[in-house]
Amino acid sequence: MEFFTVKAPTYEAAVRKMREQYGDFVKIHSKKIINKRRFPGFSLHTEVELTGYISNSDVNSGIGGVNQRENSRINVEELLSELDTVKSQLALKEENRQRKQSLIEKIGKTLQKNDFSPEYINDLCNRLMDDEELVSKNDLLLLESKTLGFIADSIKIDTAAQKSIPKILVLMGPTGVGKTTTIAKIAAIHGFSHNSSHNKKVAIVTIDNYRIGARNQIETFGDIMSIPVTTVNSPLALDGFIKEHADSDLILIDTIGKSPKDQDIYDEMQRILSVCASNTKFCLTLSASMKSTDMIKTIDRFLSFRISSIILTKFDETEILGNIISVISRKQLPVLYITTGQKVPQDLIYASKGFFLRTLKGFAVDVDQLTFGEFGAEKPSIDPADNSIFDGDGQG
Ligand SMILES: Nc1nc2c(ncn2[C@@H]2O[C@H](COP(=O)(O)OP(=O)(O)O)[C@@H](O)[C@H]2O)c(=O)[nH]1
Numbered sequence: 001m002e003f004f005t006v007k008a009p010t011y012e013a014a015v016r017k018m019r020e021q022y023g024d025f026v027k028i029h030s031k032k033i034i035n036k037r038r039f040p041g042f043s044l045h046t047e048v049e050l051t052g053y054i055s056n057s058d059v060n061s062g063i064g065g066v067n068q069r070e071n072s073r074i075n076v077e078e079l080l081s082e083l084d085t086v087k088s089q090l091a092l093k094e095e096n097r098q099r100k101q102s103l104i105e106k107i108g109k110t111l112q113k114n115d116f117s118p119e120y121i122n123d124l125c126n127r128l129m130d131d132e133e134l135v136s137k138n139d140l141l142l143l144e145s146k147t148l149g150f151i152a153d154s155i156k157i158d159t160a161a162q163k164s165i166p167k168i169l170v171l172m173g174p175t176g177v178g179k180t181t182t183i184a185k186i187a188a189i190h191g192f193s194h195n196s197s198h199n200k201k202v203a204i205v206t207i208d209n210y211r212i213g214a215r216n217q218i219e220t221f222g223d224i225m226s227i228p229v230t231t232v233n234s235p236l237a238l239d240g241f242i243k244e245h246a247d248s249d250l251i252l253i254d255t256i257g258k259s260p261k262d263q264d265i266y267d268e269m270q271r272i273l274s275v276c277a278s279n280t281k282f283c284l285t286l287s288a289s290m291k292s293t294d295m296i297k298t299i300d301r302f303l304s305f306r307i308s309s310i311i312l313t314k315f316d317e318t319e320i321l322g323n324i325i326s327v328i329s330r331k332q333l334p335v336l337y338i339t340t341g342q343k344v345p346q347d348l349i350y351a352s353k354g355f356f357l358r359t360l361k362g363f364a365v366d367v368d369q370l371t372f373g374e375f376g377a378e379k380p381s382i383d384p385a386d387n388s389i390f391d392g393d394g395q396g
C-alpha cells in the first residue's frame with residue numbers, strides 16, 4: 001500500500017487535489033489542520049493536509065464503477081471539513097478577542113496608576129470591550145484615543161458660566177479648601193484688570209455665621225483691590241447687601257463653615273442664603289488633595305444648597321487626578337474653575353477637558369492631537385505675565 005500527502009486551503013480542495021493526482025480509488029487515511037502565521041503580527045493562515053493511500057483490493061473490485069460506500073464517506077468527510085473550517089474561524093475570533101482583552105487590561109492598569117476608581121475603570125473597560133471598531137483592530141494607540149475620548153465625555157465643564165459669569169456667585173465648601181483665596185482671584189480678574197475695559201463692578205460679602213472674625217483675610221484682599229467687603233450674619237443683612245449693590249456686575253459671596261459635621265451650621269447658612277434669587281450660582285469648592293470618599297461625602301452634604309458647579313483647588317499639590325475625575329463624573333457636576341497655587345490672581349484658570357486629560361500619565365497618544373470634546377477652552381483667565389497682587393493669605 002502506498003501513502004501520500006496533499007495540502008490545500010480547505011478539505012474539499014485537498015480531496016479534489018488528491019483525486020486529480022491519484023485517481024478515484026484514493027482513500028483518506030488521516031487529516032491534519034495546520035495553522036501558520038506567514039509574518040509575525042499577521043493573522044493565522046489555515047491549511048488542510050490529507051494523507052491518503054490506494055489499496056490494491058479497492059482498485060480490483062472497483063473497476064468499471066463508482067464505489068457507493070466511498071462516495072457517502074466523502075460526503076461525511078466534506079461535512080466534517082466544513083465543521084473544521086468553522087472551528088478554525090471561531091478559534092481565530094477568540095484569539096482576537098483575547099488579544100483585545102489583554103490590551104484593555106493594560107489600559108485598566110494605566111487607569112489604576114492614575115488613581116481612577118474601580119467602578120470608573122470597570123465601566124470604561126466594558127465600553128472598550130463592546131466597541132466594534134476595536135474588534136478588528138488591535139491597535140494600542142486607537143484604544144488609548146478611545147479611552148481618552150470616553151474620559152473626556154465623562155468630564156463636564158461649566159462653559160455657560162465661563163462665557164457669562166452669573167451676577168451672584170456663592171462659594172461653599174469645607175474650611176481650608178481655598179474659598180476665600182479663590183474669591184479674591186475671581187474678584188481680581190473681573191474687577192481689578194489692568195485692562196480697564198474689562199473692569200466690572202465687584203462686591204464681596206462674607207457669610208460668617210460664627211462671628212469668629214475670620215474676615216480679616218478677605219478684607220485685606222478687598223482693601224488692596226479697592227473692592228467693598230462686608231460681613232453679614234442674617235438673611236436680612238444679606239438681602240440688604242444685595243439690594244445695596246444692585247448696580248454691581250458681580251457679587252461674590254464667601255462662606256465660613258467651621259465643622260462640616262455640624263448640621264446647625266448648614267441650616268443657618270441655608271436660612272441666610274435663601275434670600276439669593278435665581279441669578280445666583282452656588283459653587284462647591286473642593287481641594288484636589290482631598291480623598292475621594294471625603295469629596296463624595298462633601299458633595300452629598302452640600303447638594304441641598306442647589307450646587308450647580310464645582311471649583312477645584314490646589315491642583316499644584318497633586319499630580320494624579322483620576323480620583324477627582326471619577327468623582328465629578330459619578331456626580332455629573334460641571335467644573336467651573338481650577339486653581340493651581342496661592343498666587344492671586346494668576347493661579348486661577350477656567351476648567352477644561354484638555355486640562356484634565358493632559359495630567360493623565362502613561363498614555364502614548366498626544367492629547368493635543370485628539371479632536372473630540374471642548375478642547376482649547378482652557379485659556380488662563382488673566383495674562384500669567386501680570387504681576388501677582390499677593391501670594392496667598394492676603395499678606396500682600
Ligand atoms: N497650594 C495651594 N494653596 C492654596 C490654593 N488656594 C488656596 N490655597 C491656600 O489654602 C489655604 C486656605 O485657603 P483659604 O482661602 O483661607 O480657604 P477657605 O477656608 O476655604 O477660605 C491658604 O493658605 C491658601 O493660601 C491653591 O490653589 N494651591
Ligand SMILES: [Mg+2]
Nearest residue numbers: 179180255256
Ligand atoms: Mg475662608
